[in-house]
Amino acid sequence: MRDAFPTLAQRVNGHSLVYLDSAGTALKPTGVLDVMHRAYTDECATIHRGLYSLSTRATARFEKAREKVAQLLRVSADEIIFTGGTTESLNAVAWGLGRQLLQDGDEVLVSELEHHSNLLPWQRLCVERRAILRVLPLRCDGHLALDTLDDYLSCRTRVVAISHLSNSLGSVTDIKYVANRAHAVGAVVVVDGAQAVPHMPTHMADLGADFYAFSGHKLYGPFGVGVLWGRAEYLKAMEPWRLGGGMVRSVSHSEGVIAAEVPHRFEAGTPNIAGVIGLGAAIDWLLAIGYAPIEAHEAELMSVTEGALGGIDGLSILGPGATRKGVLSLVMEDIHPHDAATILDSMGIAVRAGHHCAQPVMERLGILASLRVSLGIYNSQADIHRLVGGIQEIRSILGRGR
Amino acid sequence: MDPRALYDPEILAHDRDPRCSQALEVRTHYARVSNPLCGDRVDVELLVSGEHVKAISCQVRGCVIARASGSMMAERMQGWSVAKLMTHIGGFEAWLSQDDHSAHQQQIWAALVALRRVRSFPTRLPCVTLAWTGLVQALSSPVQEEA
Structure with missing residues (x-):
């Protein structure tokens, strides 16, 4: 599936691209x-x-x-x-x-x-x-x-x-x-x-x-x-x-x-x-392709994502748990989403940080901004492993030992 | 692109322990600015006495870069005359993002050289400049009732 998307063929900051901002825009197949x-x-x-x-x-x-x-x-x-x-x-x-x-x-x-x-x-x-x-x-x-x-x-x-x-x-x-x-x-x-x-x-x-x-x-x-x-x-x-x-x-x-x-x-x-x-x-x-395989693939991937991120100390996943679709927002204790996004970008991982044009939602949840991971049909478990690895490094790069 | 080039020990030290971040007991000028993209917010308070900015408080609710920039700015500019501040502050952004500058500029901003690391991360330039926008606005925003 990755091969159908030319954007994914490139290297970003020296790494193969992990694109996790499909809620921003989905990549386009050839x-x-x-x-x-x-x-x-x-x-x-x-x-x-x-x-x-x-x-x-x-x-x-x-x-x-x-x-x-x-x-x-x-x-x-x-x-x-x-x-x-x-x-x-x-x-x-x-x-x-x-x-x-x-x-x-x-x-x-x-x-x-x-x-x-x-x-x-x-x-x-x-x-x-x-x-x-x-x-x-x-x-x-x-x-x-x-x-x-x-x-x-x-x-x-x-x-x-x-x-x-x-x-x-x-x-x-x-x-x-x-x-x-x-x-x-x-x-x-x-x-x-x-x-x-x-x-x-x-x-x-x-x-x-x-x-x-x-x-x-x-x-x-x-x-x-x-x-x-x-x-x-x-x-x-x-x-x-x-x-x-x-x-x-x-x-x-x-x-x-x-x-x-x-x-x-x-x-x-x-x-x-x-x-x-x-x-x-x-x-x-x-x-x-059909919606049934898309839904099955994304549900499995979302479950892997939630499982892997849920185990990270100081990280909170916002929102609706298992019923979510396509989008997962998170906050990390003591770490600003923009710093997290910059560090992930340096590893070739594209995620969104900010209020996602939904400031009242952020206000309601008592936060300024979140880190948003969103999935597309081209994402794989390998992408999620890269994301989790990247997130685990953020704390050490920012000198916030736990 | 190594993120450690941006998040270097000096930047992280300012983020962890920002200078001049306590509210002033007496202030003559005040401004609040925000970055609409992320909601980060900076409050700048000044105590201007005679010709000089005797004290600056810069309180940043934001990312590492915004916090470090606010801290370094307040530490560097405190005690400057208003005239000197007005003359030079406009040149900070150019110094931050451009390669060629005069020896004079280099000397003025030498203490802030760590902030120039943001040049490799251009999406984060607004994080650096937010506090500086706050300072410029504060200079033109006297707090009459408290003066």
Whole structure:
């Protein structure tokens, strides 16, 4: 599997690379890169415009990618909107639909686990609409306090914005339960699926949400492309958040803009064509492997990681224990995560240190930052042994004997 | 890239036992700065009397490099005149990251040469400069009620 990822062929600081930041971005397999290369060479043309062969082929590839996303989420392709990434997708819902839904005194519920991208757009919207932002709390065990969910919902709740899998702790939230309760009060459920999609099946019928957002680059695909899925009835009601070419039916100086049908009315301008086609290739590649072997491999690896790290004196693993997926955050007594990450990097081991764009989570856990280890399909037990060896050296390099 | 080149005994000694890290009983200037990437935070307090910075307190909640830099900065700059501080402080960052500097600069910053080890670890430059940003801000932030 390692061989499929050219990034892993290099040496970093004199060592073979151990890449443990797939929650930041997943590495890209050669097959995906080849498809993107072709999109920039043999099929380099704008879509939905040209009447020449190149453009026809590019258009077909682009729309085929939409079908692949639909296959991944098991929805209809005309409910799939291509965006620049999860952040744009979430902002799009907040702006395009949230503004319409919220009146004075209405409520938006977010969770304490959210990445800033599923918090800030709602925070701003609430200020603009004089609505109230409520926050479902995080328990010390790294799970949301779903048993209190009903206390945070009311007849004024218009939107529930929640992540499927936490990027900072690896906690999985039961979206089906959240959607069920939220729908009981008539709220729209918007899910940040950026971290979930690479690790577990995300079939919309099983989740029951109304919107689902994810990014290509965390799914072994390219940067700069993302997806917003929405229920057809909500997409029809949603305002396009940007206007321009490709999303109009007719334009004149006197009549202004008449938007085309969903999904094209949300895709003004030249999209990231190679990115979308690359995302399609990444989905093909992932589905050919299948989620079952991915989940089995990552669960085994996570268990090895937890077992090995759990034995290190002064090291605490944060969050949800055996139910975590893909992401493991830790803190080391008396050692700052940035120092740890610098030392690991010198050994060719790439991990993330910081607050992972989830400062409220860190605050809740009473820490400034954590060291985050996140897994991808290419990781092996050898990677984890290298990580553990590296972590064991940190204390001696920093002159903190135990 | 040997991490021991960065975490050398002098840096580690400052981290373990930071100088000038007690809050001042009397302060005339104060600033707090943070690194938004990691949440590290530095509080800089000054006691300026007449032309001189009589005392500096630099309290760092952060990594080894930020703590060592704050400690070395406070130890080095304490007692300088405000004018001298204002003249030279802007040159610190250039001295830190560049290879060519005048003999005069070398002389001014000689005591801090261990911090130049961060050049091989450029992602950690902001850890060094955080305390210095705090010092610059403190100089322009008089605490009127306590003066």
